[in-house]
Amino acid sequence: MQEGLAICLHGGLGAGKTTLCQGFIEERTGIPFAQSPTFTLLQAYPGELYHLDLYRLETTDLQEFGLEEILAPQAVLLIEWPERARAALPEDRLEVYLAESGGGRTAEIVARGLRAEAALSRLRWNP
Helix, strand or coil: CCCCEEEEEECCCCCCHHHHHHHHHHHHHCCCCCCCCCCCCEEEECCCEEEEECCCCCCCCHHHHCHHHHCCCCCEEEEECHHHHHHHCCCCEEEEEEEEECCEEEEEEEEECHHHHHHHHHHCCCC
């Protein structure tokens, strides 16, 4: 069975993780200003799109969220603060590292696995 795509967003407070998720959600669903699920932990959107915020997570057991069901073949799961549950993350995932740099932001994207590499290759820009 082919899993959906997990996109893990790394960076400190204020690095832009939630803003990036909001832009992604708006582009995919048309829903502007999506709220971060900091207190609810998981928010579902139309089109098999999920946003998981682990900032307040006390345990590393992501199975209580039904992670296997969420990562259906066409699903996308955005994960903020993934380092809080590293052992439970899917092996095949995109890692996005956000940082502040010179008054702006930088992003480094690393693919881990074949599905993630295929997704990243669709995102590459060649001027």
